[in-house]
Amino acid sequence: MNDSQAGNDATGQDDLLAGAADLGAAIERHARVLAETPHDYKQVVEAVNHLRASAIAYATLCADLAGWGNPFSDLENEPGPDEEAAEAGDASTEYSPVVHVEAHYRIRVTDIEAAERLVGEESSEDLLGAPSDVVTQLFLRDGWDPYQYGDALQTEEVSWSCGPDQA
Template sequence: MTDSQEDNGATGQDQLLAGAADLNAAIERHALVLTESPDDTQRVVAAVNDLRASAIAYAALCADLAGWGNPFSDLENEPGPGEEEEESDDSSYSPVVHLEAHYRIRVNDVEAAERLMGERASEDLLGAPSDVVAQLFMRDGWDPYQYGDALQTEEVSWTCGPDSP
């Protein structure tokens, strides 16, 4: 323990407890927003930013007042409740994430979209708009904004987080 940590005494404890209370309040506000209005992007983003700021402030208090590192670092790689941490000598561990994207696409011109596929167009395409969009998606990794007026992106949403078994 450093001299500054010893000098903090009760003051340090009070500050850590106050930081924990602030973090708890931010978690509760976040949960409340998600349950009351999960589609209100502005409120959700504000709650997320508030929660992140509170977590960062608490981590800084842990470091400054107690000499411990960030308790939230590397959370995605930590075992969950009831799970045991895997012992592994494998230093090449690669985290797995789950990315889910949703697009709502208006097909303004099916024939123009088919022409975008050029020679790679499948012989068995029936000309259904969903077939054409699926083929374009599989062909080039999907950037719907590159197709000009043939396709119009009406809505996009996505989530990304740790992969859960």
């Protein structure tokens, strides 16, 4: 080992480069999953978790081996190139990300009378007594937590997704 290589090992350069390579591979895996199977919740979550773990490991290496802070801290609050250009033209422009949330619930109404009582006085005049009307009123009333309604409703299936708005 020459003096240059010994110096690299002493400062952790080899470890930093290995961490950067791992982070790069995690980014590529994440991009591949999003490009090939964006609706496969399990694969997307695994790729995101691996990417986050790799980024945290790299940030730890930066701090431990080079004495620098987390290069990703406060990343979402940093203006991107588009926001910087907008800020240059309009100081009042703020970055406001938009996300798309989609949720699907399959609910069994096991006791319609109990569900109607849950709606209570806040029920709409449009309430016709159909199970879907009662569930709609409960959804609109309280932000929708179907597990809070005891034996009146039974949640049979739940699926959801959240990602950047494509509009």
